[in-house]
Amino acid sequence: xxxxxxxxxxxxxxxxxxxxxxxxxxxxxxxxxxxxxxxxxxxxxxxxxxxxxxxxxxxxxxxxxxxxxxxxxxxxxxxxxxxxxxxxxxxxxxxxx
Numbered sequence: 350x351x352x353x354x355x356x357x358x359x360x361x362x363x364x365x366x367x368x369x370x371x372x373x374x375x376x377x378x379x380x381x382x383x384x385x386x387x388x389x390x391x392x393x394x395x396x397x398x399x400x401x402x403x404x405x406x407x408x409x410x411x412x413x414x415x416x417x418x419x420x421x422x423x424x425x426x427x428x429x430x431x432x433x434x435x436x437x438x439x440x441x442x443x444x445x446x
Contacts, residue, residue: 408436
């Protein structure tokens with residue numbers, strides 16, 4: 350049983366490394382896109398401003414945008430309640446200090 354567990358652990362660590370490398374490569378392309386759906390629509394991204402400039406096609410329904418340039422809780426997170434053809438981002442309220 351010991352060797353089987355070791356093999357499973359090694360495979361698990363290898364898979365985690367591959368996933369982390371893929372995410373790192375996506376972040377390094379400067380687009381800010383972290384995840385996309387099977388059609389290529391953005392599901393999760395980091396942007397530097399509020400998404401008024403981001404509205405348009407290519408954002409999956411439910412897409413989350415993280416505003417890295419946010420100066421307050423009120424403009425930190427946004428969710429697309431529109432469609433992939435016409436995004437409509439609403440603020441996700443963050444409760445904090």
